[in-house]
Amino acid sequence: MKDTVLEIVMLESGDIVVRRASETDEPLLKLRFSDELASTLGDERINIAKIMLSAGVQLVAEAGVRQREAEADVLRPPVIH
Template identity: 45%
Template sequence: MQTSFLEIVELPDGRIVLRRAEDEEVLVTLDFSDEARLFLQGQHVEIAKVMLTAGVQMAGRVFDDEFEHEHDSRVLH
């Protein structure tokens, strides 16, 4: 996946999506139920930002770990 800026957008239908800033293609979608929106008292967008940020950070860690292991030296006998 190429490196690019990501943006979090609330769509007119209420879904919150993560996408590349230069592209309309959706990478991740969050869709809170009416009950969850009521429980979160209008803070669902802030919750979505935290959830998506954590997911992107974890994906970065996974990628870094795989990259490091890919370049580990191995001794073959």
């Protein structure tokens, strides 16, 4: 999925999905606001979804960095003085 282009789309149902730009099949992620909240947010719903998704992507990236650092520590031979 490294070279995959993703898109954020609001479906006719009002659900906001993240999917591969080249596909319209099963989304990778789906955000669904309750009817009450959706009507309160109005057109801001997509902007709020983008912020939520951006925060999630950042957390996933940070977790990946921590995981790679932990793996590197395990693979690094101990220093003996």
